[in-house]
Amino acid sequence: MKAAVWTGNFKIEVQDKPKPSITNKHDALLRVTSTAICGSDLHLYGGYMPGMEKGDIMGHEFMGIVEDVGEDVTTIKKGDRVVACFDIACGHCGQCNNKLFSECDVTNSSDAQEDLYGHRTAGLFGFSHMTGGYAGGQADFARVPFADVNLIKVPSSLTDQQVLFLSDILCTAWHAMELGEVKKGDVVAIWGAGPVGLLAVQCAQFRGAKRVILIDNVKYRLEYASQKLPGVELLDFGEHNTVKRLKEMVPNGPDVCIEAVGFHYAKTLLSKAEMLVGLQTDPADIINELIISCRKGGIVSIVGVYAATCNRFMIGPLMEKNLTMRAGQTPCQKYWDELLGYIESGKLDPTFIISHEPALTEATKMYKLFNDKQDGCLKVIMHPTA
Template sequence: MAKVLPPIISTDYKPHPIETMKAAQWMGPRDIQLGTVPKPMLTANKDAIVHITHCTICGSDLHMYNPDMKSAMEKGLILGHEAIGIVDEVGPEVKTLQVGDRVIILPVIACGECFYCQNEEYSLCDKTNPSKEMEQLYGHRLSGIFGYSNLTGGYPGSQAEWCRVPNADLVCVKAPKDIAAKKLLGLCDVTPTAWHGNELAEVGKGDVVGVWGCGAVGLSIQRLALLRGAKKVYAIDKDPYRLALAERYGSIPLDVSDYTNIADLVLELEPHGLDRAIEASGFRSTNSIKHKIMRGINAEGDSSDTVSAIIKATRKGGNVALIGDFFFNTNDFPIGAMMEKALTVRGGQLYAQKYFPLLLDLTTSGNYDPSFMFTYEDDFENVAVDYEKFNNHEVPGGLKVCLVTAFGRSQK
């Protein structure tokens, strides 16, 4: 292991001489606690320590909040992978960041050197995730992710007052200091994930697109699909409020709870089928009694309800993208229809680093505003209560909460 040299500190910045911080810790299913833990330190020459100003709770964090991922969790893990802040310290091999810089912390921890990183497939990085359990499950290990279970490396997350960022030149994006915090926070994960969904599905000018899910990611996919030139975007969900939001942003809402098989409705409206279909509702989404029972008795880990409808509703030769974090196994998957219809099906975690500076430029130029997803603001110290609200669909405004740390409040 390389010797860790003293950090570079700018002459006009005074480090915070404290040894502990507040952090959101996983203590068991549906048990998130605001704990006091040691402030992180530089442990490698390419590290940075970021003083968090704003963070948020992701829909995929609920996989850990609920019992779905408990076998991969460790008590005390700091959660979270969406945050922005100010660089507090940098290691001697950090080249593009300085103490005092405002940064977006990307969720994917990549090395920048392996075969996959060289091909800009950063979430497939070979070097940043030591999980043998993932290698056993999938045959290979994927990248590390902040605060996202031991399957992705067990890295402490960014729902905290400070965060250690490995390979900071690649994992942090330097951001303007005059851009609203919520715009930058929306660029951490949701917007690049939504762009990734459009990229995987190859959404382009004139396409008819269907998006299953109208949470923050689903709505972002829809808005970006229209920005990319899609002719029509169908928004498919069962939440009336979110469907109304989708319609406000230019999509055509379809309430899945009104129909026995939503794919049949889509094909009535679009007999040719969807050119591109994107799943953004998550592996816990079930509509049929059969799959609810199978998940209830642990006969499957994921549900194929939504994917089955997508495959049926997509035109022959069309594209399907899976964004909603499938982890395990499913039953009754329509492999015949997928093969015979010559569909291209792609999935995977976002290639976050690949999509910058494009997405930052779209935002700073005013062509796209990701701050719409934050329908509620709260103090970071209330994070445990906000997890419960988010899980119970009780977040004011229905989408995401912007959590502001004490340091963030001091910057206003």
């Protein structure tokens, strides 16, 4: 089968790889119909996250048709059209019972792994050997462990484009809302106008936020947001210092500050003088910008991916301002039924973020466009042709 594989930093090749098969009784085998490139893939693409090996199959956002299931699978059957969840959960442990599927404590399975910090986990698709080394879904076929938990059946009335983002980023935008407790009347600031940030704007508006401010320095992304998401206010950090400008726009600070950027953009450290002044942060000190900007008693919600240490973290204002700070990988399965309902009823339509939709064989070019932010690239969906 064909697959998009990592062959080194900033190198993705489409190669022939062996077709996967059912290896555990709880598996399903999917023929992939659509698969997307995620901002999280850029952490691997650029080599910011260790644990990739040459030949690893990329991709954790995918959907398709079930080709086969293992003998323990009860709710999914051959021929079902399904979306897969990017984080693999067992469905039976204490964490899964509490619906924190993204922190699954799986044991007693060859699909049990240990993560970077020594915690048990079932892992992530296509996301390095730090998270299990699972083959990803940017391929003609993919094996999905614990199929009953990690696949959602989707109705034939909805297109792949409408439902694919249930695999990750629509759920992630929603997770940002839930972590931030975004509600009617809130002022919400969102760092990052990538696919996650744009969907977060849509979700915040849907939940009745009074004002939504979107921050980035990529002009075509900001312009696209103002076209497609009327009412959104823009902050271009190429033209303004984010913290200063946000203070002018919202003097008391936003109720909720959402981070939809991620660690590979956060490159610099604060100087001592800057830390004391507070308002003089470097644009790249993203988490500290959220902490400084948030209103007293407000919530900082982080869905951008961070690995290990990053930034000189501003514990001072976090404590002094009575802030709540939450972060996490998204437990998509927790939100699936609700979000599928909103898509079906037309209340949420995530398709507006799709900018490119080529065949999977174009993966090399598409990674470069998405990483380099060329050709108006926002969200790439690729279609295998097997």
